[in-house]
Amino acid sequence: MMEQQTIWHRLLMIDRRILYLILFVNIIIFLLIPVKVPTVTSPPVRKFYDTIEQLQPGDIVMVSSNWSAGTIGENRPQLEAVIRHLMRKKVRFTVISFDPQARDISFRFISRVTQEGGYQYGKDWAHFGFLPALVAGIKGMVKDIPATIKQDIKGTPIAQLPVMQGVKTLADYKMVIDITPAGTVAAWIAYRPKDLIVLFCPTSVMAAEAYTFLDSGQVAGMLTGAIGAQEYEQLLQQEGLGTPFAKAISFSHALIILFIILGNIALFMSRRAQGG
Amino acid sequence: MWQIEVGTTTGKVYVTLIVLAFLALFLGFIPVMQALPPRGRRALIALITFFAGLVFAAEFFLPVDKKGENWLSPAIDPAQNTLQIIGAMALALGTYGLIRLHLRNIVQQRSQWGYSVVLIVAFLTMGFFSVWKTLAEKGELRQTEFLQKGFTLLFDNMLVPLEATMFSLIAFYIFSAAYRAFRIRSIEASILMFTAMMVMIGIVSLGNIISYSWLGLPIEQTAEMEQNPFSLRNIGYNLALPRIAYWILQALNAPVQRAIEFGVGIAGLAMAIRLWLSLERGIT
Amino acid sequence: MSYQHAADNWFSAIIIALIATAVLLNIARAKAGAQLYIRRIPGLDAIDEAIGRSTEMGRPVTMIPGLTAFGVVAVQSLTIFKYITKQIAKFVTPMRLLTADATVYAVAQEAIQDAYNEAGRPDLYDPDNVRFLSDRQFAFASGVAGLLQRERVAASFMFGEFFAESLIFAETGNIVGAIQIAGTISFTQVPFFVVACDYTIIGDEFYATSAYLSREPVLLGSLVGQDIAKLLFILIIIVGVIAATTLGKDDEFIKLLGMPGGWDAFWKAIFGGS
Numbered sequence: 001m002m003e004q005q006t007i008w009h010r011l012l013m014i015d016r017r018i019l020y021l022i023l024f025v026n027i028i029i030f031l032l033i034p035v036k037v038p039t040v041t042s043p044p045v046r047k048f049y050d051t052i053e054q055l056q057p058g059d060i061v062m063v064s065s066n067w068s069a070g071t072i073g074e075n076r077p078q079l080e081a082v083i084r085h086l087m088r089k090k091v092r093f094t095v096i097s098f099d100p101q102a103r104d105i106s107f108r109f110i111s112r113v114t115q116e117g118g119y120q121y122g123k124d125w126a127h128f129g130f131l132p133a134l135v136a137g138i139k140g141m142v143k144d145i146p147a148t149i150k151q152d153i154k155g156t157p158i159a160q161l162p163v164m165q166g167v168k169t170l171a172d173y174k175m176v177i178d179i180t181p182a183g184t185v186a187a188w189i190a191y192r193p194k195d196l197i198v199l200f201c202p203t204s205v206m207a208a209e210a211y212t213f214l215d216s217g218q219v220a221g222m223l224t225g226a227i228g229a230q231e232y233e234q235l236l237q238q239e240g241l242g243t244p245f246a247k248a249i250s251f252s253h254a255l256i257i258l259f260i261i262l263g264n265i266a267l268f269m270s271r272r273a274q275g276g
Numbered sequence: 277m278w279q280i281e282v283g284t285t286t287g288k289v290y291v292t293l294i295v296l297a298f299l300a301l302f303l304g305f306i307p308v309m310q311a312l313p314p315r316g317r318r319a320l321i322a323l324i325t326f327f328a329g330l331v332f333a334a335e336f337f338l339p340v341d342k343k344g345e346n347w348l349s350p351a352i353d354p355a356q357n358t359l360q361i362i363g364a365m366a367l368a369l370g371t372y373g374l375i376r377l378h379l380r381n382i383v384q385q386r387s388q389w390g391y392s393v394v395l396i397v398a399f400l401t402m403g404f405f406s407v408w409k410t411l412a413e414k415g416e417l418r419q420t421e422f423l424q425k426g427f428t429l430l431f432d433n434m435l436v437p438l439e440a441t442m443f444s445l446i447a448f449y450i451f452s453a454a455y456r457a458f459r460i461r462s463i464e465a466s467i468l469m470f471t472a473m474m475v476m477i478g479i480v481s482l483g484n485i486i487s488y489s490w491l492g493l494p495i496e497q498t499a500e501m502e503q504n505p506f507s508l509r510n511i512g513y514n515l516a517l518p519r520i521a522y523w524i525l526q527a528l529n530a531p532v533q534r535a536i537e538f539g540v541g542i543a544g545l546a547m548a549i550r551l552w553l554s555l556e557r558g559i560t
Numbered sequence: 561m562s563y564q565h566a567a568d569n570w571f572s573a574i575i576i577a578l579i580a581t582a583v584l585l586n587i588a589r590a591k592a593g594a595q596l597y598i599r600r601i602p603g604l605d606a607i608d609e610a611i612g613r614s615t616e617m618g619r620p621v622t623m624i625p626g627l628t629a630f631g632v633v634a635v636q637s638l639t640i641f642k643y644i645t646k647q648i649a650k651f652v653t654p655m656r657l658l659t660a661d662a663t664v665y666a667v668a669q670e671a672i673q674d675a676y677n678e679a680g681r682p683d684l685y686d687p688d689n690v691r692f693l694s695d696r697q698f699a700f701a702s703g704v705a706g707l708l709q710r711e712r713v714a715a716s717f718m719f720g721e722f723f724a725e726s727l728i729f730a731e732t733g734n735i736v737g738a739i740q741i742a743g744t745i746s747f748t749q750v751p752f753f754v755v756a757c758d759y760t761i762i763g764d765e766f767y768a769t770s771a772y773l774s775r776e777p778v779l780l781g782s783l784v785g786q787d788i789a790k791l792l793f794i795l796i797i798i799v800g801v802i803a804a805t806t807l808g809k810d811d812e813f814i815k816l817l818g819m820p821g822g823w824d825a826f827w828k829a830i831f832g833g834s
Contacts (some may be wrong), residue, residue, distance in 0.1 A: 012544060014455075019448075019451050019452050019455060020451070020452070023447070023448055024448075027322075027447075037481035037484075037485065038481060038484045038488065039481055039484060040484050040518060042518065042522060043522065058455075068439065069435060069436035069437075069438075069440050070439040070440060070442060070443035070697060070698045070724070071443060071724075072436070072440050073440065073443070073444070083371045093286065097388075101435075101696075104431075133356060133360060136356045136357075138352065138354070139564060142564075150362055157359035163414055174482040181723070181724065182723060183746075193562060201796075203724070205723075205724055205748055205749075206748055208525065208533070208534065208725075208747070208748050209531055209747055209748050211525050211526055211529060211530040211533070212530045212533055212534050212537070214526075214530075215526060215530050220428060224479070227479060227480060238297055246480070246481070247481070249481050250480035250481040251479060251482075252447070252451075253476045253477065253480045253482060254477075254480075254482050255540060256450070256452075256454055256455075256476065257473055257476060257477060259451070259454075259455050260454060260455065260458045260469065260473065261495050263455050263456075263458070264458075264459055264460055264469075265462075267459050267460070306658055309741075311698050317632075335565075336564075336565055337565075337566045337573065338565075339567055339823075340565050340567045340568075341575045342624060344564065344565065344568070346565075361628075363662065363663055363664070366661075366662035366663040366665070366666050367662040367695070368662075369665070369666055370661075370662030370665045370666070370692030371692070372693075373665065373687075373690055373691070373692050374691065374693070377688050377691065380688070388710060391706075422717070438702075440697075440778050441779050442698035442701055442702050442725075442728070443698060445728055446727050446728060449727050449728065449731035449756075450727065450752075452754045453727065453729065453730075453731055453734075453756050454755065455750070456734075456755075457754075457756070458755075460624035460817075467756075467817060468725055472636070472751075484621050532748050534761065536747055536763040536764075537747065537763075538740060538785075538790065538793055539763050539764035539790060540745045540766075540767070542579055542764070542767070542786050542789045542790060542793075543574065543764035543766075543767035543786050544633075544767065545579055545580070545583075545747075545769070545786060546579070546782050546786050547635070547767055548585045549584070549780075550581055550587075550778070550779075550782055551582075551632065551635060551812045554675060554761075555587060555778050555782075556639075556725075556778075557776065557778070
């Protein structure tokens with residue numbers, strides 16, 4: 001009886017470093033093992049995919065990329081999958097960042113991905129660089145993009161870019177795709193032109209905030225972190241980083257749930273032993 | 277009237293006059309503030325605060341023309357740019373405070389002054405390469421291989437992995453926090469635990485495996501199931517873990533969030549009104 | 561057209577005016593001497609207990625306003641921290657205020673100095689105790705986590721706007737055994753604070769904190785005005801639900817409420833005509 005009590009008590013008081021080690025090993029194993037896990041597309045991802053599928057060749061889309069190195073694990077798979085889908089639909093896109101580090105990171109990753117689809121910088125896509133103020137920037141772009149941004153990341157005046165032919169304000173865009181770890185989507189919803197569709201790619205933590213916008217139709221679709229990226233890659237039938245990351249996340253969740261159950265069993269057994 | 281053509285001679289004269297007027301105002305402001313009694317000072321600050329806020333409030337409420345602007349609209353951008361500039365100046369002040377603190381730690385060899393050395397070295401190194409890179413991009417300095425390699429080492433090989441590491445700490449902390457907190461200690465704690473477990477299982481592939489592979493529940497809703505909502509198949513479809521998780525997020529989480537956001541929005545507006553009308557005594 | 565002016569959305573213009581009226585009327589009522597009630601908030605009652613614990617242990621208190629840029633939220637955070645500092649000054653407890661925004665840092669220095677002056681202990685103020693760490697999210701998080709660990713803080717107050725770094729602060733505080741009270745308007749961070757902190761202040765309780773701690777008539781009056789505004793919102797929701805259910809979504813009244821448009825649409829709906 002004393003032996004059992006000690007085991008349950010030890011389980012309740014387990015050193016957190018042991019928990020961290022177990023989780024670390026779990027993640028490494030399931031990142032490396034080629035296990036195939038079934039995925040069912042959730043409604044927000046389906047809406048996201050269907051909205052982009054409605055685009056026609058030659059349409060123009062704004063990609064707002066505001067994530068930096070901290071959330072690379074969740075936002076990078078989203079960004080790459082979105083760019084691949086836009087290239088598949090042969091739409092033009094421009095990229096804007098409201099964070100200085102996000103500017104460099106997004107430019108680097110998008111440059112790499114666009115080479116796969118044969119997209120040319122300046123003609124098929126462009127990066128507008130970094131704007132310091134989100135709300136002022138959106139308001140300015142609603143009125144006049146070349147006057148607000150002036151030049152792209154390479155120093156070329158916006159109005160001279162071939163990709164911006166026939167485009168002067170945000171109203172000329174079909175949609176904005178906001179890829180971000182922060183709550184920037186509320187500003188896009190509040191200040192965008194009325195008919196501009198908003199698609200949202202948050203980290204999993206920030207996704208909970210967006211269900212109200214999804215429900216009301218203010219956000220047309222959403223990819224939730226790496227899990228959303230995995231479902232989206234499945235729809236695109238092109239595996240990217242989302243699939244292995246989501247696999248590791250799935251088995252990490254399983255481990256956490258297992259330990260929650262173990263912890264409750266330990267609590268119950270130690271209370272019983274004390275009561276006995 | 278809010279935007280001046282600085283390229284022209286008239287514009288340059290206007291700018292000079294405005295800068296001189298602001299300098300005179302600022303220099304005159306300090307003796308006036310010192311001469312006034314405390315009540316007078318508070319009244320003057322309240323007046324300035326009121327008129328500064330009035331610009332934004334009036335611009336929102338005044339009627340607009342066909343272009344969606346009124347006569348105050350051109351003032352908003354310069355006002356917001358001014359706020360950005362003040363923020364940048366404050367950044368310099370903050371950086372000065374940081375460096376001063378750590379230099380003092382080093383000079384006086386206070387406890388754990390080694391960390392201060394690391395901070396100063398990192399700050400100077402990163403600052404040196406960042407400034408050089410920015411000037412090189414504008415063509416004012418030469419882009420050398422040393423700059424390229426140095427910046428890549430510091431940014432790609434150090435800053436990016438360090439930031440990603442800090443974010444990944446959250447995963448480990450969630451594990452220990454969940455293990456510690458999700459216990460059946462009370463009704464509320466139990467509800468928290470079960471809801472969290474439902475959402476955790478439902479949003480990942482584990483939920484799909486349990487619901488669709490092991491239990492064989494229907495993945496999609498057919499027309500027949502829609503017509504017979506109380507049929508076993510339709511009930512099974514709605515009891516799948518991914519659907520339960522999505523329902524929790526959409527039907528429980530979203531309304532509660534809306535309610536909290538309403539309260540926060542109203543409270544934020546009330547506080548903004550109190551600050552504008554100087555009714556808020558708080559930090560002043 | 562985007563909703564940037566009252567003329568773009570008559571509904572929001574009227575609602576803002578109604579909320580402002582409710583708040584100002586009740587502030588006037590409170591100043592005239594009306595007795596106003598505020599319910600108990602356990603987390604705020606625990607502030608003095610937390611400070612007492614720090615004093616007994618001889619370990620510092622930390623105050624973190626989060627990643628808040630200077631604005632309404634930051635002012636509220638600093639108001640709360642000013643109250644806490646006045647309490648701290650009575651017991652000569654060491655404190656650290658850590659900011660991620662340089663403007664907040666500049667204002668915080670003045671606020672904390674004022675707090676010590678008002679408590680009659682200007683000698684206790686040390687400018688190095690109010691620190692700007694970094695404006696980068698995770699650089700700030702690592703700085704705070706490091707300080708919490710090195711100084712083994714006994715009490716941690718987190719009031720403001722937080723993002724993903726909230727759990728790093730809360731769990732690190734838990735590791736060092738600090739008593740933690742957190743208040744945030746960031747809905748997504750509330751679960752992390754609930755599991756890792758001793759007390760959590762949620763949503764508009766954060767804004768009610770200054771009224772609760774100071775019991776100033778203006779703040780209490782404003783709180784009552786906010787509650788009246790919330791009741792108004794509830795009424796509008798109930799009217800909207802009943803109207804949508806009975807009239808159907810294609811009714812003109814529903815269309816008017818659902819898509820307000822400019823003042824032209826409003827006058828046209830009320831008085832008819834083109």
